Amino acid sequence: MPIVAQSTETTDWVSRFADEVIEESERRAPGTVTSVADAPVVVVASGLSPSGPIHLGNLREVMTPHLVADEIRRRGYQVRHLISWDDYDRYRKVPAGVAGVDESWAEHIGKPLTSVPAPKGSPHPNWAEHFKAAMIASLAELGVEFDGISQTEQYTSGAYREQILHAMRHRGDIDAILAQYRTKKAPAKKQQQKQVDEAELEAEEGSGAASEDDGSSGSAGYFPYKPYCGNCEKDLTTVTAYDDDSTELTYACTACGFSETVRLAEFNRGKLVWKVDWPMRWAYEGVVFEPSGVDHSSPGSSFQVGGQIVGIFGGKQPIGPMYAFVGISGMAKMSSSRGGVPTPADALQIMEPQLLRWLYARRRPNQSFKIAFDQEIQRLYDEWDKLAAKVADGSALPGDVAAYTRAIGTAAGELPRTARPLPYRTLASVADITAGHQDQALRILSELDPANPLGSLDEARPRYDKAEAWINTHVPADQRTIVRDEPDTELLKSLDEPSQQSVRLLLDGLAEHWSLDGLTHLVYGVPKVQAGFSADATPKELPPEIKTAQRSFFALLYHLLVGRDTGPRLPTLLLAVGQDRVRTLLGE
Ligand SMILES: [Zn+2]
Numbered sequence: 065m066p067i068v069a070q071s072t073e074t075t076d077w078v079s080r081f082a083d084e085v086i087e088e089s090e091r092r093a094p095g096t097v098t099s100v101a102d103a104p105v106v107v108v109a110s111g112l113s114p115s116g117p118i119h120l121g122n123l124r125e126v127m128t129p130h131l132v133a134d135e136i137r138r139r140g141y142q143v144r145h146l147i148s149w150d151d152y153d154r155y156r157k158v159p160a161g162v163a164g165v166d167e168s169w170a171e172h173i174g175k176p177l178t179s180v181p182a183p184k185g186s187p188h189p190n191w192a193e194h195f196k197a198a199m200i201a202s203l204a205e206l207g208v209e210f211d212g213i214s215q216t217e218q219y220t221s222g223a224y225r226e227q228i229l230h231a232m233r234h235r236g237d238i239d240a241i242l243a244q245y246r247t248k249k250a251p252a253k254k255q256q257q258k259q260v261d262e263a264e265l266e267a268e269e270g271s272g273a274a275s276e277d278d279g280s281s282g283s284a285g286y287f288p289y290k291p292y293c294g295n296c297e298k299d300l301t302t303v304t305a306y307d308d309d310s311t312e313l314t315y316a317c318t319a320c321g322f323s324e325t326v327r328l329a330e331f332n333r334g335k336l337v338w339k340v341d342w343p344m345r346w347a348y349e350g351v352v353f354e355p356s357g358v359d360h361s362s363p364g365s366s367f368q369v370g371g372q373i374v375g376i377f378g379g380k381q382p383i384g385p386m387y388a389f390v391g392i393s394g395m396a397k398m399s400s401s402r403g404g405v406p407t408p409a410d411a412l413q414i415m416e417p418q419l420l421r422w423l424y425a426r427r428r429p430n431q432s433f434k435i436a437f438d439q440e441i442q443r444l445y446d447e448w449d450k451l452a453a454k455v456a457d458g459s460a461l462p463g464d465v466a467a468y469t470r471a472i473g474t475a476a477g478e479l480p481r482t483a484r485p486l487p488y489r490t491l492a493s494v495a496d497i498t499a500g501h502q503d504q505a506l507r508i509l510s511e512l513d514p515a516n517p518l519g520s521l522d523e524a525r526p527r528y529d530k531a532e533a534w535i536n537t538h539v540p541a542d543q544r545t546i547v548r549d550e551p552d553t554e555l556l557k558s559l560d561e562p563s564q565q566s567v568r569l570l571l572d573g574l575a576e577h578w579s580l581d582g583l584t585h586l587v588y589g590v591p592k593v594q595a596g597f598s599a600d601a602t603p604k605e606l607p608p609e610i611k612t613a614q615r616s617f618f619a620l621l622y623h624l625l626v627g628r629d630t631g632p633r634l635p636t637l638l639l640a641v642g643q644d645r646v647r648t649l650l651g652e
Contacts, residue, residue: 076466077428082135084383085353092352092380105142108133108353109382110210111342113150114177114195116159120406120435121390123202127424128355128387130208137475145210146349147203151177151192152215152335154299161405174298174319178216192216202408206417207474215335222332227344227377229328231288231336233308234376238340239286241372242278245364278369279337291315291334295322299334343370347379354382355429357389387429394438394538411435414534416527417479419448422471426464437538445488452485482527484518490580491524491531493632496545497640500532508639512580545631547641548649552624556651559620566590566617567624567650574643583635591617625649 085106090097093104108129112118126147133145155177158169164183172180172191180191188194196212203210218224231238279288287303291313300319306312311328336344346354356367371381395406411420414437427433436444454460455468473479486509498504502521509524510517521528535544559567569590577586589599591613597606622631625646631637638646 075462076425078131078135078425078470079466081132081353081383081385082139085132086136086139086141088383089352092350100140103141105144106133106136106352107144107146107350108136109146109148109345109349109351110354111148111150112196112199113153114192114199115153115156116162116195117405117407118195118199120392120408120411123408124387124390124424124429125355125357126203126208126210127206127421128385128429129353130210131425131470132353133209134470134474145208146351147210147212148345149192149196149212149214149216151196152219153177153338155180155191174296174300176216176292176297176299178214179292179297198407198409202412205412206408206421207476207479209474209476219335220332224336224344224348225329225332227348228289228336229311230377231340231344232306232311232328235286235288237376238288238373239279241369242286242339245369246278278339288337288340289313289328289334290337291326291331293317293320293322294324294326294333296320339366339369340373342366343374343379343381344377346370346374346382347377350379351382353384355385355387358386385429388432391432391434393434393436393440406435406437410437414441414530414538415445416482416530418471418481419445421479422448422467425470426467437534441534442489442492449485449487480526482523482525484523485527486512486524488527488531489633490636491528492535493545493636494640495528495532496535496539496632497547497637504640504642507642511578511639514579545626545637547625547645548627551649551651552627553651555623562594563620566594566620569593570621571647571650571652574638574646578639578643580635580639583638587618587621587634587638588614621650624651 085108086103089104089106097103110126110129112122112125129145133143136143153176155172155175157173158165158167162183164185169180177192178190182188182190182194186194188197200212279286279290282302282304284304284306287306289303290299291301291303292299293301293315296317296319298317298319301315301317303313303315304323305314305325306328312325313328313331314323314325316323335341345351367381367384374381392406395410408420420435423433423435434440451460451464451468455465460468472481490512491509494505494508498508505528506518506521509521509528518524570586573586573590577583585599591610592601592606593599595607595610595613597610603610618634619629621634622628622637625631625637625641632640641649
């Protein structure tokens, strides 16, 4: 069911960019646009380099235009969101920690990413396809609609032939533009990245690699085009001669010594250098919006230089906001098969796509934020559920409603959601304690609210699966909850009279209070009753010492149940342990 487009209001950053992009797109159209129906197709773009696992940090490259494109679609316009797969870029280095890859892959450095073998055991035909596939699957789960364009296909099919010949004819102009920046030192990129995060997401490996050189100035002059060697396939080539009329190009390979002369008008095995390639594609596709990371947006960067070069191709620079890096919390400690760098698939294992979309939608692109893989995810989910409740009862602010609406679906409809979205922290505790026993998990979750039990665990899915995955993969072993097998008789024997009484009060109330709300009331009530107050007394009616008494009572229960000072919230823990076992462990 399509979401009603409640989006013409300028309520958030997405709406404001959509306004700007539509206006710019219409300004570029020949003739006057009088209605949505005769408006040009709006083109927005992202670029991704499948040079290795595509990091979660690079997802912003896609989510920023996606959200803007989606808003434009909701307004009834046609939009193309291009994702340029920069799979014709050179293979730069063997990334660390990728399963099925060893040092022997180093021999492929310099070849196009699509000419490098996929990791061992991969069902995909080459390196680029292997890493693209994982990203494509994540984007589908996130509801991101896009047109993928393989730059290998574009270049090797000759799609850019005219543009390449044009760039070669105008190499002097291009060289003059690039020359303005060659003497200027690039800004201290590393320092800008430092502010991002402890986990140091290396987004610099993103699209187009800003570090790539901008073409070679050999003895034959400057050329913005680089062939891949006809013998060894590497790009360690130098153009030694070029004739504009015949388009005859001679190159030599410094890797293998091969040299040949080709006719560029018929030759499809090479590419424009990055700083020329990017603006060429803006012009070729008519891109109106393409954000970029801070490393592409600084003075002398490819975005800025591209703005000067794009005119050579008869195009215009897109609206291109700079986006700040996205950090990760809690992943640094984790050992990962991918060298500790999380991908969107890793995030989607522990959170629903709605939550991940929300993180991007609610922050302006220039604000950095962190994606939580640690305990913080529980608080984030609390916040998300609170927002959902506010939206439902009409008390949410317009900007928050906008972010929520963008998170739960797209112009094409709502994303599949969990039928019974029980609190994530409760699901995580239950998964923690039941350790894969689904029947137990279902029993406990049904006891949370006995008046409205769960028919099957599926009603709590996929959120339950995400919480379970989080517990299993991101909570260190020493923080996992292990319920005692046998009562701690030593501790039970050593209890003083008031402690014994508190345990007794709890046991006496268990049967009557066996639900999440009931047990919450009970565990907080016991110390009140012991101190001579009503279990219903509110904090204002109680002396501050009650808090201390509650804390020591809780610590005692944790010790008796799980042998530690702390653990999951007690009511959840009690439900998870089950009434009979609680009675045994508490010495009844
Ligand atoms: Zn060669």
